[in-house]
Amino acid sequence: MQLAQVLDVIEALFRAAAHPEIEAVERFGAGTAPGGPSPAGVRIRYGDGALAYLWGAIWPQETDLPVPDVLPPPAGRRPDRVAVLAVMLLDAARPAAFRSWQLVALADLGPGGERGKAPRGVRIVCADGTSLLLRATAAGGPDRAPSQEPYPDYRIPSGFSAAFSAALSGGLSTG
Known part of the structure; x- marks a missing residue:
């Protein structure tokens, strides 16, 4: 599975989420593989003007994290918040294109005192066995x-799965 296809699923999830804080969901970057000079990802635009990104990355070390019951607060925690919401949406939709997904901390990232312990990514294993990291x-x-x-x-x-399927079948890919 290619990065663009994974991003199709993530984009559809956020579009179907109907979260009142989210004003827009957009694609960015020209990369076709994780990393590189123009990494591809999904940009989430919030009502307060903040932006969060989930993009294909390569990172030297990950630590699996449990998914919290509630989203982290926005102030100072936007990367954590978008990663946690992505996993919550994946848990609700259970897309057939993915075998599994895991909230992860990334070595040396996070607020002071929490480096390598804060949710800063989502590891996705696709149905075909491809494994990709989306960094937040x-x-x-x-x-x-x-x-x-x-x-x-x-x-x-309650209609999330149907809205997700409709958004996904709408042909979201830019790549």
Whole structure:
């Protein structure tokens, strides 16, 4: 399975999530494989102007993490937040294209005191056995991010699987 196909699934998941914080889901980069000078990924644009990215990467060391029950707060935790939400959405959709997925910490990344322990990526094993890492990064927006969960009542919608399937069959790939 190619990186573009994995990103098709991730893009469809975020489009179907109907999370009130997310204003736009877009693709970026021209890379066809993880890493490289123009890595490909999915960009999530939030209402406060912040951006989060999940992009194909290569990293020397990963540590599996359990998925928390709630999303990390936005302030200072956008990379963690997008990685955790991605895994929650994967758990809900269980896409046939993927055999498994795992929230991971990446060596030397994360806030001070938590380097190598914070969720900064998602390891995906595809149905064909291909394994890819999506690294989570973020950029702050012009508005201050909330330090507490701004949408505590958000739940993955009941029609999520159908919306995900429709978004995926809509031919999202840019590559």
